[in-house]
Amino acid sequence: MFWLVGFVLLFVLPILNVLPAEDSWLHVSDFALNRFGKFLAFAILALGLDLIWGYAGILSLGQGVFFGIGAYCMGMHLMLTIGSQSVYGSALPDFMVWNQVTELPFFWKPFYSFSAAVLAGLLVPACFALIFGFLAFRSRIKGVYFAIITQALALMAWLVFNRNETNLGGTNGLTDFKTLLGFRLSDPGTQLALYVVTVLCLGGAYAMCRWIIASRAGRVLIAIRDSEQRVLFSGYSPATYKLFVFVVSAMLAGLAGILYVPQVGIITPAQMGVLPSLEMVVWVAVGGRATLVGAIVGAVGVNLGRSVLTNSFPELWPFFLGGLFVVVVLLFPDGVMGMARQVRGKFAERAARLPKSQAVEGEQT
Amino acid sequence: MDESHHRMKRLIGIGVCVAYLGWFVLGSVVAEAQTNVSPSPPLEQALADLSSEVDGTREQAVRLLIEQGDASLLPRMEELRANADRSLRMAIKPVIDTWRHRANLASPDAETRRTAATDLGMNGRVSAISWLETAAANESHRWARYAMEESALLLKLASDDPAVKQQAAAKLGEMRSQNAVPALQALVQAGGGESATAEQKALAQRATAAIERIESWNVWSSTIExxxxxxxxxxxxxxxxxxxxxxxxxxxxxxxxxxxxxxxxxxxxxxxxxxxxxxxxxxxxxxxxxxxxxxxxxxxxxxxxxxxxxxxxxxxxxxxxxxxxxxxxxxxxxxxxxxxxxxxxxxxxxxxxxxxxxxxxxxxxxxxxxxxxxxxxxxxxxxxxxxxxxxxxxxxxxxxxxxxxxxxxxxxxxxxxxxxxxxxxxxxxxxxxxxxxxxxxxxxxxxxxxxxxxxxxxxxxxxxxxxxxxxxxxxxxxxxxxxxxxxxxxxxxxxxxxxxxxxxxxxxxxxxxxxxxxxx
Missing domain, CATH: 1.10.3470 (ABC transporter involved in vitamin B12 uptake, BtuC)
Known part of the structure; x- marks a missing residue:
């Protein structure tokens, strides 16, 4: 199944983009492929969220912050590669010219290098998560408390990134990118390559999460979710495991941000605030927690629905999103994957009613 | 006993009502009468001078009217303003404003009295000092009285007598007057120059002390706020x-x-x-x-x-x-x-x-x-x-x-x-x-x-x-x-x-x- 989906994403869609004629029904437009690449970047983030929420029982409502930091790191690099092609012809980004900044702030300087930007996009969220998680888990802030604190974190980050004097573009964020590693971002070829890279990263992230879950640490994490007290009394240190998985999820969020920016072409504080962070949680809830595949399905599905609905009924999207929150939590706590499992279970039960009925039940629980 | 007590009370109540009504009617009659009274000859002359094209005459008339006229002349002024040209309207405005403020000093509303006092202080008419001081003596509302005293002192800062000036500056500092800061700063500046007289220097010293007092109070008040x-x-x-x-x-x-x-x-x-x-x-x-x-x-x-x-x-x-x-x-x-x-x-x-x-x-x-x-x-x-x-x-x-x-x-x-x-x-x-x-x-x-x-x-x-x-x-x-x-x-x-x-x-x-x- 993994390989099949991987094959479709990695080869079939790009080939359908390149080979068939423009008007053929098989043709996948550049726009659609680009959109899909964005959804897959979100799926990487959802994987990280599923890892902490689904498996370790830590609900973070501040995942958008890590996503945003990763995205801003990449955005800063792209901003600097514009060079003097900008509107004002200055070597400085346009918004700095507006704000009458005459010299590049020191923390922008490393971002001239692409590899430094990518590294920062992964490591800055990781460090941030490390410090924040250390303080939170050490004092055993968990459950609702942790959710509230991370939500406050999202609010703060949004407020700070909105300020002009932090030299991060203020409300308008970073945009108007031109090239990446010398390739023009507006070329379909560049976008296709970015799409392929995103798919590869998603595959890698999925494999890594699977590996973590299958490992001994993964089992400890599940045990922490089910009863932290018992894990503690068995001589493990839950805080260390939680910290580890929190940092991993932050890095995945950062990676998602890095991949998101060149494909979408803009990053603003609006993408990292309280509401986007909560929406990310909905992706996982819709797909089904503790399944990993569900996170990907949820991220892609909800975003697909969003882009369809916001096009045709922009006013109704909040109703739909809110309704989705309520309905999923109330009626489908196991999300799409849970439903799929139930349906499959029913079929299997019907088929295997005569020989053996216990095997199915075992699988279900 | 109780019954008669009540009746008494009711009677008194009715009496008070009647008295109020009487006062009201009488007051309006008197006011009516006042408007019809013709002003004293010099004021009449000044009112006539207002229309004069000669600048000096008009200014003098304005000064005289501000100092000696009062709100009873307001209808005449309004009449004058209604068919005046622009320069005359500009000239009359301070007169009308000052009279209004002066009349407002006796207004029944404390807030009106207070703004009137503040405005008089800002407009810088020396003749207002005595009005403000008389009004302050009878004032019962604390912040209206404060504004009156503050304005009177502010006007005194512009007086000719150095002793009065110094006293006013010191008193303003004592009152922690916010409105006085610009005037005091001007005094400090005047006393800081090379050509400043000893008198000016002494005054500047007083003003500096007053400003310090005001500012240290500001820290407190902003903390409280x-x-x-x-x-x-x-x-x-x-x-x-x-x-x-x-x-x-x-x-x-x-x-x-x-x-x-x-x-x-x-x-x-x-x-x-x-x-x-x-x-x-x-x-x-x-x-x-x-x-x-x-x-x-x-x-x-x-x-x-x-x-x-x-x-x-x-x-x-x-x-x-x-x-x-x-x-x-x-x-x-x-x-x-x-x-x-x-x-x-x-x-x-x-x-x-x-x-x-x-x-x-x-x-x-x-x-x-x-x-x-x-x-x-x-x-x-x-x-x-x-x-x-x-x-x-x-x-x-x-x-x-x-x-x-x-x-x-x-x-x-x-x-x-x-x-x-x-x-x-x-x-x-x-x-x-x-x-x-x-x-x-x-x-x-x-x-x-x-x-x-x-x-x-x-x-x-x-x-x-x-x-x-x-x-x-x-x-x-x-x-x-x-x-x-x-x-x-x-x-x-x-x-x-x-x-x-x-x-x-x-x-x-x-x-x-x-x-x-x-x-x-």
């Missing part, structure tokens, strides 16, 4: 967090839609205002605000009841899921309010909450903020009475402490949950009602406060109201305390950091429930 603003924000947070904390303590439910319940309260106030505009006589308008209190409480409580019955009751014991579901509800409510009410939602505060009370020089406490503080104190008292002095409260506390044991003892825990949730929601409605006084009514109203009030609940700890009260005081106070030096945004960031550090020492909040059942 900051403190007040902090308390006012705290009390808003407190009313909001109380509802949140009660529900959280009882049911372990974090209601993300709490802010939207507050929004419903605010919109209920708005709707009540519109109803009064449409259906009630105009003189009743101010009472809409009081009528809106029960409306806001009931609307939010009803909504809370519905929310509890349709969503939350199915999610007991799953706090994280409850958070998400209620957040979904809040999204729907916000968008619903946006689509239904749009942006045309202005609340006119009732007139009895406009203005404020001045308690010290430069310290002005607006009534609406005072009202909110009072309301929060009342709310806390009401909640304490309800929880600790009533049978319902006893049940709520019992269920909070041990749900299954309470159920065994015959308490209908489901019912208690529903009522408590409705009560907590109603408190949110009251918070929304109060918020209409200090902010706009908009769909995103609840979002501005919700994260802060969650922080209050987390910091305060679960199940103890005292924790909520102290935490809201602390967070609201710190918020306003740090705003001047760090800016609103960084102040908030700092508070988050402080809360996290605080939770390092006390992981379950200020007043944690002690015992083994605290861990889930």
């Amino acid at each position: 900051t403190l007040f603003r902090g308390i006012s924000l705290s009390s808003i947070l407190l009313i909001m967090s109380l509802g949140l904390a009660i529900v959280f303590g009882l049911m372990g439910v974090i209601n993300m839609a709490h802010g939207e319940l507050m929004m419903i309260g605010a919109y209920a106030t708005f709707v009540m205002q519109e109803c009064f505009k449409l259906y009630a006589p105009e003189s009743w308008f101010d009472s809409y605000y009081l009528a809106a209190l029960p409306a806001a409480f009931l609307a939010s409580a009803l909504f809370g009841l519905i929310l509890e019955a349709t969503v939350i009751r199915f999610l007991y014991g799953r706090p994280l899921e409850t958070m998400l579901a209620t957040w979904g509800v809040s999204l729907i409510l916000i968008q619903g309010a946006r689509m239904y009410f749009g942006d045309l939602t202005a609340i006119t505060a009732p007139s009895w909450l406009n203005g404020g009370a001045q308690v010290l020089v430069g310290v002005f406490l607006p009534f609406n903020r005072l009202f909110i503080i009072g309301l929060s104190i009342l709310s806390v008292m009401g909640i304490y009475a309800l929880l600790f002095r009533s049978r319902i409260g006893l049940r709520v506390r019992a269920v909070t402490q041990n749900r299954s044991m309470s159920a065994c003892l015959g308490i209908l825990t489901r019912k208690v949950d529903a009522y408590t949730f409705a009560f907590g929601s109603g408190l949110a409605g009251i918070a929304g009602w109060a918020l209409t006084l200090v902010g706009n009514v908009e769909p995103g109203l609840g979002q501005n406060y919700i994260v802060d009030s969650f922080m209050v609940v987390v910091t305060g700890g679960v199940g103890k109201l005292a924790g909520t009260i102290i935490a809201s005081l602390g967070i609201g106070g710190l918020n306003k305390l740090m705003e001047p030096s760090f800016g609103a945004v960084y102040g908030k960031v700092l508070i988050l950091v402080l809360v996290i550090l605080f939770l390092q020492r006390r992981p379950s909040g200020l007043f944690a429930v002690k015992g083994r059942h605290a861990e889930g």
Whole structure:
């Protein structure tokens, strides 16, 4: 199944983009492929969220912050590669010219290098998560408390990134990118390559999460979710495991941000605030927690629905999103994957009613 | 005996009424008579001179009229102004203004007297000194008298006698007069130059001392105002967090839609205002605000009841899921309010909450903020009475402490949950009602406060109201305390950091429930 989906994403869609004629029904437009690449970047983030929420029982409502930091790191690099092609012809980004900044702030300087930007996009969220998680888990802030604190974190980050004097573009964020590693971002070829890279990263992230879950640490994490007290009394240190998985999820969020920016072409504080962070949680809830595949399905599905609905009924999207929150939590706590499992279970039960009925039940629980 | 006493009282009452009426009639007759009285010859001459084209004559006439004329000549002046050209109108304006202010010094309204005094001080007519001093001698209102004295001294600063000047400067410093700072600074500057006379230098010294005094008082007054603003924000947070904390303590439910319940309260106030505009006589308008209190409480409580019955009751014991579901509800409510009410939602505060009370020089406490503080104190008292002095409260506390044991003892825990949730929601409605006084009514109203009030609940700890009260005081106070030096945004960031550090020492909040059942 993994390989099949991987094959479709990695080869079939790009080939359908390149080979068939423009008007053929098989043709996948550049726009659609680009959109899909964005959804897959979100799926990487959802994987990280599923890892902490689904498996370790830590609900973070501040995942958008890590996503945003990763995205801003990449955005800063792209901003600097514009060079003097900008509107004002200055070597400085346009918004700095507006704000009458005459010299590049020191923390922008490393971002001239692409590899430094990518590294920062992964490591800055990781460090941030490390410090924040250390303080939170050490004092055993968990459950609702942790959710509230991370939500406050999202609010703060949004407020700070909105300020002009932090030299991060203020409300308008970073945009108007031109090239990446010398390739023009507006070329379909560049976008296709970015799409392929995103798919590869998603595959890698999925494999890594699977590996973590299958490992001994993964089992400890599940045990922490089910009863932290018992894990503690068995001589493990839950805080260390939680910290580890929190940092991993932050890095995945950062990676998602890095991949998101060149494909979408803009990053603003609006993408990292309280509401986007909560929406990310909905992706996982819709797909089904503790399944990993569900996170990907949820991220892609909800975003697909969003882009369809916001096009045709922009006013109704909040109703739909809110309704989705309520309905999923109330009626489908196991999300799409849970439903799929139930349906499959029913079929299997019907088929295997005569020989053996216990095997199915075992699988279900 | 008693009977006759009453009759006496009634008679006196009637007598007083008649006297008032008589006074009123007499007063208007006298006023009528005064306007018809013709002014003294020099004033008459001055009035005629006003129309003269020669500049010097006109100026002299203006000065004379200001010094010797009074408000009784106003109708004549108005008449003059009605058919005057531009330059004449400009020339007359100070005369009319000064007369008006002078007449206003005797106005029955203290606020009018006060602004008149301040304006006279600013306009710099030396002749006003004696008016101000006479008015101040008979003034009973403290801040009106203050303004009169301050203005008289300000005018004296411009006098010719150096001794008077020095005395005025010193006295202004003593009074911590804010309005005097620019004039005093001018004196300091005049005394600082090379060519300054000894007299000027001595005066500059006095002025410097006075400015220092005023400025050191400013530090105090701004501290007091900051403190007040902090308390006012705290009390808003407190009313909001109380509802949140009660529900959280009882049911372990974090209601993300709490802010939207507050929004419903605010919109209920708005709707009540519109109803009064449409259906009630105009003189009743101010009472809409009081009528809106029960409306806001009931609307939010009803909504809370519905929310509890349709969503939350199915999610007991799953706090994280409850958070998400209620957040979904809040999204729907916000968008619903946006689509239904749009942006045309202005609340006119009732007139009895406009203005404020001045308690010290430069310290002005607006009534609406005072009202909110009072309301929060009342709310806390009401909640304490309800929880600790009533049978319902006893049940709520019992269920909070041990749900299954309470159920065994015959308490209908489901019912208690529903009522408590409705009560907590109603408190949110009251918070929304109060918020209409200090902010706009908009769909995103609840979002501005919700994260802060969650922080209050987390910091305060679960199940103890005292924790909520102290935490809201602390967070609201710190918020306003740090705003001047760090800016609103960084102040908030700092508070988050402080809360996290605080939770390092006390992981379950200020007043944690002690015992083994605290861990889930």
